Amino acid sequence: MRTCWSFTPIACAALLLSILGCNRGDHRPLLAIIVPSQDNPFFKAEADAASSRAQALGYRVRIDSHNGDAYLQDNLIDAAIASGAAAILLDNAGSEASISAVRRATKAGVPCFLIDRDIQVGGIAKAQIIADNDQGARLVATEFARAFGTNGGDYAELLGIESDTNAQVRTRGFHAVLDKDAMLHPVAAQSANWSQSEAFSKTEIILQSHKSLAGIIAGNDTMALGAAAAVHSSGRQNIIITGFDGSPDAVAAIRDGKMDATALQPAFLIARLAVDEADKFLKIGTTGQPERQIIPCELVVKTNANDFADFARIR
Numbered sequence: 001m002r003t004c005w006s007f008t009p010i011a012c013a014a015l016l017l018s019i020l021g022c023n024r025g026d027h028r029p030l031l032a033i034i035v036p037s038q039d040n041p042f043f044k045a046e047a048d049a050a051s052s053r054a055q056a057l058g059y060r061v062r063i064d065s066h067n068g069d070a071y072l073q074d075n076l077i078d079a080a081i082a083s084g085a086a087a088i089l090l091d092n093a094g095s096e097a098s099i100s101a102v103r104r105a106t107k108a109g110v111p112c113f114l115i116d117r118d119i120q121v122g123g124i125a126k127a128q129i130i131a132d133n134d135q136g137a138r139l140v141a142t143e144f145a146r147a148f149g150t151n152g153g154d155y156a157e158l159l160g161i162e163s164d165t166n167a168q169v170r171t172r173g174f175h176a177v178l179d180k181d182a183m184l185h186p187v188a189a190q191s192a193n194w195s196q197s198e199a200f201s202k203t204e205i206i207l208q209s210h211k212s213l214a215g216i217i218a219g220n221d222t223m224a225l226g227a228a229a230a231v232h233s234s235g236r237q238n239i240i241i242t243g244f245d246g247s248p249d250a251v252a253a254i255r256d257g258k259m260d261a262t263a264l265q266p267a268f269l270i271a272r273l274a275v276d277e278a279d280k281f282l283k284i285g286t287t288g289q290p291e292r293q294i295i296p297c298e299l300v301v302k303t304n305a306n307d308f309a310d311f312a313r314i315r
Helices: 009-018 040-058 070-082 099-107 134-149 163-180 194-207 221-233 250-257 267-284
Strands: 029-036 062-065 085-090 114-115 127-131 153-159 184-191 213-218 240-242 262-264 294-296 296-302
Touching: 009 062, 009 134, 029 070, 029 250, 070 085, 070 099, 070 213, 085 267, 099 114, 114 267, 127 134, 127 267, 134 153, 134 163, 134 213, 134 240, 134 296, 153 163, 153 194, 153 221, 163 184, 163 262, 184 194, 194 213, 194 221, 213 262, 221 240, 221 250, 250 262, 250 296, 262 294
Parallel strands: 029 062, 029 085, 085 114, 114 127, 127 294, 153 184, 153 213, 213 240
Antiparallel strands: 262 296
């Protein structure tokens, strides 16, 4: 008998996960849920929402994380195929890098339903359900500019992973608004790679270099929270801070006056929609919806912060 080491790494991982995930007494169809991370609250929220909905519809579920690594994502896609998954729900590891993996699953007869991040090729995935990052970024930027008032001032931007499609769309959306305001002056723009600790250290440096800094606009809530902590540590006051995602920690920070705004990405709604459409496709061969579905974001500020929880509007 050949050992696992005789196979390629992808085939080896697929074989091992297929064996470990096998439950001979459970004949429910398997929904494979693959997200970037379960440590990040946004990705955990979408995985939990998808898992809960899938189990309610009669599926067994396996949740895996690719950690932004397209090679690991390939392994997990192969594992899902080898495990006989009925469908794959995927928050992918990159627009370009994920095309071949989605195509491979589709050719193997395992339909893919993409959430949060899309791919730039149509007709492969059965659905691509994503938040309107451009619309959300413009909402946040408009509130950011409003908070400055008519006098304007200097601001810094914290960007996500620069190769990430969402990071690119958000920064373009920010600047579509901010660049039109002659009273707003960008003095720094640095990537903090979606990281709270990195945002903290980058913000410390920016604050030391720009004594007149009046605002920080961040590409996600994790970085915004890192920036807020650095501002608090510095003793500086009245610095406008905005994020993006609508995380529970960011919503709480807005309530407490430590942040000014964020854009809620409806992770809970998107994940449930994807599961419902996967279920419908498996039953009747169509989702009944267009492949690309863009879900609007919502602006969260202090006056409405109590209306949101767990990446969803609750009232």
